[in-house]
Amino acid sequence: MAIATINPATGETLRTFEPLSDEAVEERLARAAAAFAGYRLTTAQQRAGWLRSAADVLEADTKAVAELMTTEMGKTLAAAEAEVGKCVKALRHYAEHGEQMLQPRPADADAVGAVEAYVVHQPIGAVLAVMPWNFPLWQAMRFAAPALMAGNVGLLKHASNVPQTALYLEELFRKAGFPDDVFQTLLIGSGQVEAVLRDERVAAATLTGSNAAGQAVARTAGDVIKKTVLELGGSDPFIVMPSADLDRAAEVAVTARCQNNGQSCIAAKRFFVHADVAEEFTRLFAEKLAALPVGDPMDADTKVGPLATESGREDVERFVSDAVEKGATVVTGGKRVDRPGWFYEPTLVTDVTPEMELWTDEVFGPVAALRTVADLDEAVRLANEHVYGLGSNLWSEDQGERLRFIRDIQSGMAFVNGMTTSYPELPFGGVKQSGYGRELTELGMYEFMNAKTVWIG
Ligand code: NDP
Numbered sequence: 001m002a003i004a005t006i007n008p009a010t011g012e013t014l015r016t017f018e019p020l021s022d023e024a025v026e027e028r029l030a031r032a033a034a035a036f037a038g039y040r041l042t043t044a045q046q047r048a049g050w051l052r053s054a055a056d057v058l059e060a061d062t063k064a065v066a067e068l069m070t071t072e073m074g075k076t077l078a079a080a081e082a083e084v085g086k087c088v089k090a091l092r093h094y095a096e097h098g099e100q101m102l103q104p105r106p107a108d109a110d111a112v113g114a115v116e117a118y119v120v121h122q123p124i125g126a127v128l129a130v131m132p133w134n135f136p137l138w139q140a141m142r143f144a145a146p147a148l149m150a151g152n153v154g155l156l157k158h159a160s161n162v163p164q165t166a167l168y169l170e171e172l173f174r175k176a177g178f179p180d181d182v183f184q185t186l187l188i189g190s191g192q193v194e195a196v197l198r199d200e201r202v203a204a205a206t207l208t209g210s211n212a213a214g215q216a217v218a219r220t221a222g223d224v225i226k227k228t229v230l231e232l233g234g235s236d237p238f239i240v241m242p243s244a245d246l247d248r249a250a251e252v253a254v255t256a257r258c259q260n261n262g263q264s265c266i267a268a269k270r271f272f273v274h275a276d277v278a279e280e281f282t283r284l285f286a287e288k289l290a291a292l293p294v295g296d297p298m299d300a301d302t303k304v305g306p307l308a309t310e311s312g313r314e315d316v317e318r319f320v321s322d323a324v325e326k327g328a329t330v331v332t333g334g335k336r337v338d339r340p341g342w343f344y345e346p347t348l349v350t351d352v353t354p355e356m357e358l359w360t361d362e363v364f365g366p367v368a369a370l371r372t373v374a375d376l377d378e379a380v381r382l383a384n385e386h387v388y389g390l391g392s393n394l395w396s397e398d399q400g401e402r403l404r405f406i407r408d409i410q411s412g413m414a415f416v417n418g419m420t421t422s423y424p425e426l427p428f429g430g431v432k433q434s435g436y437g438r439e440l441t442e443l444g445m446y447e448f449m450n451a452k453t454v455w456i457g
Pocket residue numbers: 001130131132133134157158159160161188189190191193194208209210211212213214216217231232233234264265312315362363364
């Protein structure tokens with residue numbers, strides 16, 4: 001993919017960039033290594049101070065950065081502003097709690113025959129972050145805030161369609177006063193990632209994106225024995241039981257499916273609704289989906305903007321027509337919007353079965369797949385048949401059902417009476433083909449740290 005800003009609301013190419021040459025990449029890797037040599041010796045208080053000032057700089061830049069994201073990948077301006085706010089919060093979270101997270105953990109010295117024993121978390125070096133376009137600021141910040149607090153240095157290979165947001169991130173950390181080169185953006189294509197990861201100055205990698213990209217990075221990392229964290233696809237179940245507040249569940253279902261124009265790994269994608277309430281829930285859900293204003297993402301009234309890429313819309317169209325051919329019913333939506341740009345109508349498809357790609361694949365667009373079930377056990381069984389296990393949602397007032405759901409659902413995150421969301425205070429990640437490792441909280445920070453055992457006799 002060419003490195004370029006192409007406005008998805010118009011299809012217009014606004015700016016193109018040349019990928020870095022091999023020599024330029026080499027120079028940046030040398031700078032990263034030099035930066036780490038000094039940065040690892042800074043104190044947690046110093047790093048917290050830089051994170052705080054990054055939060056202030058970002059907050060002041062909110063409008064400009066939000067407009068940039070909307071222009072590059074089509075999310076609504078309101079969603080882009082909210083994303084900036086979330087990043088500000090994450091920076092402040094690690095600034096406030098990072099020092100405590102980095103305190104040595106004392107162990108029972110007597111039990112191990114020592115005078116003193118403890119575990120200290122130390123930074124490991126330059127970490128490569130291969131990031132997607134869907135939350136161009138947040139995905140990168142989810143990596144950067146804990147990594148920089150930890151004392152690591154960051155190398156960002158962002159998706160090729162969000163180069164200006166990628167460059168802004170480098171500038172943000174520079175403007176915040178971090179030492180030179182502790183966070184660098186590498187404008188490179190995906191074909192250049194392998195050489196960077198193999199380089200001995202790169203310690204580890206984190207990737208958020210498709211399974212194909214995750215496999216490629218994990219394969220290389222396996223070859224050179226480097227740690228990876230992978231946050232890959234999801235097809236989150238959203239289970240509605242008879243005791244649920246149906247109107248509220250339908251309201252949240254719309255947001256959970258259509259947030260970010262339907263392009264979120266933790267979007268609810270498969271809806272399992274108990275037969276007793278299926279008709280009513282389907283009606284409410286369809287009405288609310290059909291009422292969503294679709295249009296110019298810069299417009300304050302718009303709730304659903306275009307898909308980020310032309311090929312992304314073609315994928316969604318293919319999934320829907322495959323489902324219809326195999327017997328599914330389109331209740332609302334089901335086609336592209338007749339205007340320039342890559343718009344697709346908010347869509348509800350029922351009678352979805354495991355033979356359909358709409359069920360087996362990750363649908364990155366505002367298309368909900370609904371299936372009626374006899375009880376919670378059937379919903380959980382069908383949900384667990386999927387290769388993915390990222391987030392999951394249950395709507396029920398029944399305590400027994402809630403506990404069974406939490407025990408049995410195969411996912412990294414279980415949300416009851418709410419939609420899957422990421423918070424700095426809660427670990428984020430999946431199981432099965434959704435990847436491994438965790439982001440956020442202290443767990444996310446420790447993923448790229450050496451938990452060094454210290455024994456003093
Ligand atoms: P990709 O997984 O291709 O892109 C994500 C990142 O990985 C980008 O920086 C990309 O770079 C890079 N990348 C791609 N292939 C490789 C590779 N072989 N080696 C190293 N890096 C690589 O996502 P797409 O944009 O193509 O989206 C395709 C589908 O992936 C979506 O429809 C969705 O299903 C899923 N996806 C899931 C996301 C999530 O949040 N879990 C986010 C984005 C996509 P470049 O842009 O230069 O190709």
